[in-house]
Amino acid sequence: MAVLSLLALASLALAQTSLDSFFPPASVVGFPGPTPTGNEPFEVATGPAAPAQTDYFPLVRFRPSDEAANGTYDPFAVSFGxxxxxxxxxxxxxxxxxxxxxxxxxxxxxxxxxxxxxxxxxxYPTSGSAPASFGVKVANNTGKFNASGALSFLNTWKYGLGAEILTPxxxxxxxxxxxxxxxxxxxxxxxxxxxxxxxxxxxxxxxxxxxxxxxxxxxxxxxxxxxxxxxxxxxxxxxxxxxxxxxTCTNGNNANGAAGTTATNDWVAIYLKDAAARLSALSGGLNITASDAYAMQQVCAYEINSLGYSDFCPLFTQAEFQGFEYSFDLGFWYSNFFGAPVAAAxxxxxxxxxxxxxxxxxxxxxxxxxxxxxxxxxxxxxxxxxxxxxxxxxxxxxxxxxxxxxxxxxxxxxxxxxxxxxxxxxxxxxxxxxxxxxxxxxxxxxxxxxxxxxxxxxxxxxxxxxxxxxxxxxxxxxxxxxxxxxxxxxxxxxxxxxxxxxxxxxxxxxxxxxxxxxxxxxxxxxxxx
The missing domain is CATH 3.40.50.1240 (Phosphoglycerate mutase-like)
Known part of the structure; x- marks a missing residue:
């Protein structure tokens, strides 16, 4: 079998090489046309106004559950930490x-x-993070719950995010x-x-x-x-x-550097208590805790960044997204910013x-x-x-x-x-x-x-x-x-x-x-x- 596999791989490689010959690179094709180079730009010195990054195309803007159709809430600017x-x-x-x-x-x-x-x-999320864990929870309970209303998509939803690498x-x-x-x-x-x-x-x-x-x-x-x-x-x-x-910073990876996680967990239990109860009532048998609701908000952010849109996002109110934003402020302040004992070092x-x-x-x-x-x-x-x-x-x-x-x-x-x-x-x-x-x-x-x-x-x-x-x-x-x-x-x-x-x-x-x-x-x- 090993010999056959090697032969098969060699055959595929040969076939690919043969196909590549039909698509020579530009250096072989030639005929590039005119290629003069202009002056280097220097917008910070020559522009009448400073350029600004104001867009997040092609991500799709969503509306929190309590925003009116003519609302102006911008979740990308004030919600995702x-x-x-x-x-x-x-x-x-x-x-x-x-x-x-x-x-x-x-x-x-x-x-x-x-x-x-x-x-x-x-x-994509880091390996083993809350979104993936929530995906496992949903998968393990498939067929045991029947979500309704705004949460009905969960009946057929499957976690499909990658890990660690860049999204498109x-x-x-x-x-x-x-x-x-x-x-x-x-x-x-x-x-x-x-x-x-x-x-x-x-x-x-x-x-x-x-x-x-x-x-x-x-x-x-x-x-x-x-x-x-x-x-x-x-x-x-x-x-x-x-x-x-x-x-190489030992104290950044032990209890001395973990206060941000503690602070975040304390806050999640407070600001998502009502959301957990509301979502559990729609879940049709799936118990959703405050920690689960927090994972769902993270899935919202990661799916938006990777897929362009997420059905999880409209489940939450503007106040809950403000709480979501603040959860990241707490985590960073106590583990990575001025409130952390190792940040300066x-x-x-x-x-x-x-x-x-x-x-x-x-x-x-x-x-x-x-x-x-x-x-x-x-x-x-x-x-x-x-x-x-x-x-x-x-x-x-x-x-x-x-x-x-x-x-x-x-x-x-x-x-x-x-x-x-x-x-x-x-x-x-x-x-x-x-x-x-x-x-x-x-x-x-x-x-x-x-x-x-x-x-x-x-x-x-x-x-x-x-x-x-x-x-x-x-x-x-x-x-x-x-x-x-x-x-x-x-x-x-x-x-x-x-x-x-x-x-x-x-x-x-x-x-x-x-x-x-x-x-x-x-x-x-x-x-x-």
């Missing part, structure tokens, strides 16, 4: 002072360098991000010169690599392989990787790399998640690029924001687990949606008769992030800070955050939620063993 598609934020999202700020270069400034840190695109929409998101980034910043490619190719980075995980390649296809066009170098950093236990720092390696790039100085001490092999090479970690692009995960980008000490996002403090506060400065869908982008612009600006000075400012999904919390940085209508001042503050921040202490030391925090952490570091109440 980190499962939302990235949309451009209003300029005053993080400060009312930025009413006139945008991604456009401020007046009397020129752009010398841009740093992009982006998340991968829309993906996720591929589109990153291709579009690449195109938009070329239109905004393509002019900086002219500054490479001498045949030098850009080096962009991602991790080895499939959705990460495919996101990076889709970005490259959008940014460079096809074929893109000979237009840049793709650095792929191993994402696995035991490998240092600033774009996946949780692989997990993000500090990227800050070390950023300072290295901005000062064109190699990293001297590798005491966090920096990779001493890759980061010490001018080939794999160049220090003189006008464009840097790094792909990472939502939890990592949130941790890097903590390490960068963008504390204005933590201004309203720890999040309660029993209600949604009237005002909160941290909303996950603004910080870490699918395809999120954190952009650092390095500018040369003049004022009056003085010489030009170097400034840096940060845009999170096109909204300026305040830097007034950074020592030495003053209020500015565009969010700028002198680069030298900002770098000095980041060097101090690097000295303050101890990866060895926060990530690797053996300590216990009795109650992370009650500890009221607001700096992403272990509290004074932590007991070291």
């Amino acid at each position: 980190n499962l939302s598609p990235a949309l451009s934020l209003p300029p005053t999202t993080f400060s009312p002072a930025f009413v006139n700020s945008s991604a456009l270069i401020p007046p009397q400034c020129t752009l010398s360098q841009v740093h992009l840190l982006h998340r991968h695109g829309s993906r 929409f996720g591929r589109e998101q990153l291709f579009d991000l690449g195109v938009s980034f070329r239109v905004k910043y393509g002019h900086l490619l002219d500054a490479f010169g001498n045949g030098t190719l850009p080096v962009f980075r991602t991790t080895s995980e499939d959705r990460m690599l495919k996101s990076a390649l889709n970005f490259a296809a959008g940014f460079f066009g096809i074929p893109y392989e000979d237009q840049y170098h793709q650095s792929i950093i191993i994402e696995a236990t035991g490998f240092n990787n600033t774009l996946a720092p949780y692989e 997990e993000g500090i390696g990227y800050v070390q790399e950023l300072v290295s790039r901005l000062t064109q100085t190699p990293i001297a001490t590798h005491n966090s998640t920096t990779n001493s092999t890759l980061d010490n090479s001018a080939i794999t970690f160049p220090l003189n690029q006008p464009i840097y692009v790094d792909a990472s995960h939502d939890t990592v980008i949130s941790a890097i924001i903590v390490a960068l000490n963008f504390s204005s996002l933590a201004a309203t403090g720890p999040l309660p687990t029993d209600h949604i506060p009237a005002n909160r400065s941290f909303i996950v869908s603004q910080v870490a949606p699918f395809g999120t982008q954190l952009v650092g612009q390095v500018l040369n600006c003049t004022s009056g008769a003085g010489p030009a000075q170097s400034y840096i400012r940060w845009l999170l999904n096109d909204a300026s992030v305040p830097l007034t919390n950074v020592p030495g940085c003053t209020a500015d209508p565009y969010g700028r800070c002198l680069t030298s001042t900002w770098v000095s503050a980041m060097k101090t921040r690097i000295e303050q955050v101890s990866f060895a202490n926060d990530c690797l030391a053996n300590y216990t925090i009795t109650d992370v939620i009650g500890a009221n952490i607001t700096d992403g570091r272990p509290p004074a109440s932590a007991v070291f063993h």
Whole structure:
């Protein structure tokens, strides 16, 4: 049988090779027609207005169960937390002072360098997550219940989502991000010169690599392989990787880093209690708990992102989707943001790399998640690029924001687990949606008769992030800070955050939620063993 199988495979391969000969590549066919290249675009410097990401085509907008036919509720913008598609934020999202700020270069400034840190695109659920478990529950009870009304589709529904990898929409998101980034910043490619190719980075995980390649296809066009170098950093236990720092942060993977799950579960039991009873009444014999209702909301979000629409979505009210959004805020705040004891340490390696790039100085001490092999090479970690692009995960980008000490996002403090506060400065869908982008612009600006000075400012999904919390940085209508001042503050921040202490030391925090952490570091109440 083994010999026959090998022969069959060989026969199929031969047949395929024979078919391929009928479809020669473009390099063989020839006749490409005219191919002149135009000037590189530079929309952030030449556009009359900043471009904005406002659409999520081809996903279909749904209506919550209590929305009128003429309602304007936008579930993609305010319902899905980190499962939302990235949309451009209003300029005053993080400060009312930025009413006139945008991604456009401020007046009397020129752009010398841009740093992009982006998340991968829309993906299927992670392996073994709640949606898959709910799918098993429904399958195991098929024929034992007879759902009715809005839930009647459940009688024939079968769970069919993949796991981990990008959805078709996720591929589109990153291709579009690449195109938009070329239109905004393509002019900086002219500054490479001498045949030098850009080096962009991602991790080895499939959705990460495919996101990076889709970005490259959008940014460079096809074929893109000979237009840049793709650095792929191993994402696995035991490998240092600033774009996946949780692989080497012990305390991020034990009870010290699990408070987000506890906070989320506490909130789910409250905000979905009525929904569970309502859905159970329609299920015709299938007991639906608050946890099941939460899984159904997740199925809604994932099916929307992968299939374009989901029958689960109209089962819930606007208030329940607001509760759904808040569940992600809680999970991130206590496990991946300013309320987590390991967040600053997990993000500090990227800050070390950023300072290295901005000062064109190699990293001297590798005491966090920096990779001493890759980061010490001018080939794999160049220090003189006008464009840097790094792909990472939502939890990592949130941790890097903590390490960068963008504390204005933590201004309203720890999040309660029993209600949604009237005002909160941290909303996950603004910080870490699918395809999120954190952009650092390095500018040369003049004022009056003085010489030009170097400034840096940060845009999170096109909204300026305040830097007034950074020592030495003053209020500015565009969010700028002198680069030298900002770098000095980041060097101090690097000295303050101890990866060895926060990530690797053996300590216990009795109650992370009650500890009221607001700096992403272990509290004074932590007991070291």
